[in-house]
Amino acid sequence: MCRNLFTLLTALILSFLIPVSARAFDLLPIESAGLDLGVGYRSDKLDWSISNESDGGSPDILSELTWDNLHILQLQGTGWLELGELPFLRRNSLLIATISLGKIYSGDAQDSDYARDGRTHEWSRSVSDADHGMTADFSAAFGPIFELKKAPGLSVTPLIGYAFNMQALKMSDGEQVISDSITRQQYFPTAGLPPPVGKISGLDSTYTAYWYGPWLGLNTDYQVSKKFKMTAGIEYHWVDYFAQADWNLRSDFDHPVSFEHDANGTGVVWNFKGRYLIDEKWSWLLKGNIQRWKTNNGTDRTYFDDGTVGNTRLNKVTWHSYALTTGLEYLF
Template sequence: MHAKSIVLLSGLGLLAFPLSTLLAAPVLQMHVYEAVPDQLPAANKLVGQAVEPQRLRLHIYESPQKTAEKKTPWLEYDKADIYFKAGYRRDELRWSIAGPGGQPNILSELTWKDIEIATVNLGATLYTKENWLVNLDFLYGEIYDGKNQDSDYFGNNRTREFSRSNNGADEGSVMDLSVGFGKRFEWVLNERARTRYEWRPMAGLYYYSQDLKIVDGFQTIPALGPFPGLDSSYDATWYGPWIGMENLFIKQDAFELGLNFKYHYAFYDATAQWNLRSDFAQPESFTHEAEGDGFVTELTGAWHLSPRLALTVDVRYQKWLADRNGEDKVYFANGNTAKLKFNEAEWESFGINLGLNYDF
């Protein structure tokens, strides 16, 4: 089959251009016009000599084109990962209030010990091409074992204890929600061994809650033994901003070891229902407010099963204290209220998780 072509007429004769050449070339504009008679050769103007037909002139030029504007996505990411973890957490929470006028300095103190929790943890991290990152993390846990002690005192510094109950605390739940933003900085430690280090300063917001229960009542002081109907609750929340840093050591893109630190400024709120106190309002018997801070340390490890899938393990320890601007507000069944000093709330936690991380 012969290649198709286009034939153009010019002052020099017929010009043939293969079609494929024209298609491959830049977009051309063509203008054909009659030559002005004065521009014809002088020989053609002699009397008695036949004048050649007017010739056509062909002007071919490259057409100006608008440069396409490149649209940059508002958020162009380099990679993202999602993770799922299941684990175990053990919590302890203690709080106390002072008596009217501050006497005694500890009127009532409640402690939850050995609170054992089964947890699931979901999260995702987005990494941009400019080395920024954003993380969203959610944890939920069910309490399945624990102990509670409720003590009241007549004297300062936990003296003259006149009431104590040792109760069950094997119900309830916990929830953690956090969002963080940060920047990645990377250094190659050993190019031959393909070992590198990443430092990630971070900041964000968090909301942590603990829905604690008191059940299976047992009166120790005075020694009255078990008593029925105890089903009280204490719902505590810690929330506010946090800052921190993540340190990540990576070897051959196959193994990662991380050490992370976070500082949290804490606003502490709690609401309690004391179901056996007929003189207290129900379901809101009293509330607590205070400010404080918390520290979280985490050791992480990851082994890549494939370029995209990794097995992860992490160990976390955290310690919190809310002991500033504390207030205990009591709501009575008759509609009256009273305010006492809230001394502090102290929370300590240890957890371990095993999970999977997928990059895409």
């Protein structure tokens, strides 16, 4: 399913950006425009944990999930328009939108459970492959362009935008590496025993995370020479976080939605781009991207197979990402 969705969304990059850019020429006072498409490598890490009670009781970390070393093949498309003076602005402005799609081809996941505070008395740990899944990102922004007269070739653009980010993560081919039934029964006498050490048969669990909300940022452009231009940008995001999971081997959980996460958070994104002009219409691009996201405390809502619902505290979610992309840009 992820493969078909990845193919579909890849086609949407072209089917969305190209027609929108073409129609914009007829509707807006456009000074210049560009459309680029690139492919690259991305590395992600996502981690979350929950406590034993909704108010953060002991243990403070009951369960912790980590997806690490996620290696991702990413396709990215960007369309931008430099607009002439608008009725509410006395200077040129930038309108920009970016879509990124990624296919996870390698990664690791770890699920740990603890009986005491501070990640102590670990009574269960399983590791698994995370080499399936996908990512999708969309961001759009608008802002006025300020040319710095005392620094020829240098301009700054404050931006206001909105972004949506998604990670569809999976766990398969699992192995139980810690199984301490004595500790489990000592601290949780009414709960079931952990699986025995060894291979976990039939593991096919999913966790899909969504980050969405407004952001403010600043782009700085410097025309190094007639052919080479550099751009550096920073964005600060305010996000709502929502996630759904299907823990397929937990017979006491409901399916296909075993639990949900809700929280608010923030993110910081650094962008870097170098553009080398090949001819009047085409440029070669190299882009870099660093992202740091985290949530505040939130809610973990678990759905059981008997129809009951349990709530506990989601401690926090963190997401780190690095990406490097290269491609071509067409200048209209």
